[in-house]
Amino acid sequence: MKPENVKLHTEELVLRGLMPGDRYPIGDVGEREIARRFTELGTPSSRQAQGSAIERLGGGMFEVKLGSSVEAIGLRVAQAAYRGLNR
Numbered sequence: 001m002k003p004e005n006v007k008l009h010t011e012e013l014v015l016r017g018l019m020p021g022d023r024y025p026i027g028d029v030g031e032r033e034i035a036r037r038f039t040e041l042g043t044p045s046s047r048q049a050q051g052s053a054i055e056r057l058g059g060g061m062f063e064v065k066l067g068s069s070v071e072a073i074g075l076r077v078a079q080a081a082y083r084g085l086n087r
Helices: 020-041 045-050 070-084
Strands: none
Touching: 020 070
16 A cells, blocks of 8 residues: 545544644644554555545544543544445
8 A cells, every 4th residue: 555645624523522722732642643644555455445534434433431532532542434435
């Protein structure tokens, strides 16, 4: 898989049960991690075949341990999003 030019725009990220003030730091970590995944792992093969825009990407649900850092949560967000691209 070779990296392609990808433009990612997150309109809405739903994270229930977290402090409202953590949303931007979590989003920032998630954005950096998803960029790293595209750079290191490339575009998932399922997306290469489909191409074009994705209207909505569901990453599914995941749980985080009480007291998890925004970095740990942001990584989980990116993992879920990247995994969602393979559906």
